[in-house]
Amino acid sequence: MTARLCLIGIGTGNPEHLTLEAVKAMRAADVILIPRKGADKADLAALRQSICADVLGDDTARLVAFDLPVRDAANLDYRAGVEAWHDAIAACWKQVLDSTLPQGGEAALLVWGDPSLYDSTLRIAARLGLKVRVVPGITSIQALTAAHGMVLNEIGAPFLVTTGRRLREGGWPQGVETLVVMLDGGCAFQTLAPKGVEIWWGAYLGMAAQIILSGTLAEAGPEIIQARKAARAVHGWIMDIYILRWTGAV
Known part of the structure; x- marks a missing residue:
């Protein structure tokens, strides 16, 4: 028998972001896979485990933690580096699924936000040729x-x-006046002429550590850079997103 994957969108870190469909899917899964991304992102694995504890209560024996391969950031060819990384993750998934569900069954993966938006879980799953079910989740944009x-x-x-x-x-x-910018580790808004641009920024959205700032890019931009640097130093990682809008205002 072949294992199946259920990709469950869990929102941005708030357990209350879970939909009823997500809760039912978590309870129905034979195992729930908890990826670990190194010591500096241990909070993310712990948060997934906390969400599972809220839904499953004491029935946590189905949680299976495993270590994810690390992307080679030194690869100058960005796309080739990502493809190689995804290949390595797919191989890791296969090993975990073969060992935990040798007779088949459904494994759930909890995906931040929604699996359809700037997330590669579906692409990685396609490498394995498995049957996949998707449960949508609240996005960081929302x-x-x-x-x-x-x-x-x-x-x-x-x-x-x-x-x-x-x-x-x-x-x-x-042709557009409003931009939503994701996956920005370097504050790319610094490369823009700030005149006439407003920004709405948020980090750790939905979590207890949530930070939001907004204003004109000229005034709020430097504040965001400092807040981002300080928060990353405290937590060891950061997930943030922002909206830019051209207003034309002087």
Whole structure:
């Protein structure tokens, strides 16, 4: 028999982000896989375990922790480096599934946010050719707009979701006034001319450590850089996201 995967979106760290569908899927899974990403991100594995404890109570014997391979950040070819990393993760998954579900069954993976948005879990699962079920989750975009009490789009206007790498390399994309920037480890907004731009930023969204800042890019940008540096020093890791909007204001 072949193992099956259930990818469960768990939101941005708040256990109350779990949908009823997610709770049912966690309770139905034969095992729940808990990936570990090194000592500096031990909080993330602990948070997954805490979420499982809230849902499963004392029935935690199905939790299976395993170590994830580390991406070679020195690889100058970004895409090739990511592909090699995903291959290594897929091989790791196969080893874990073969050892924990030799007779088949369903393994659940808890995915931050939603598995469809800037997450590669589905791509990695495709390498194994397994049957996959997806349970959608609250995204960091939703958590950010809720934290700031804002509407993402202007009336009848589009917005663009992009990455820090793309913003840094290509600048502000033409034809849109609102950008959602994810996966930005270097504060790419520093490369933009700040005049007429507003920013809404958040880190550790939904968690007890949540931080949010907003304002004009000229004023809030330096504050965000300092807050981000301080928070990373405290926690050893950071997950953040921000929205930029061109207002044209002087």
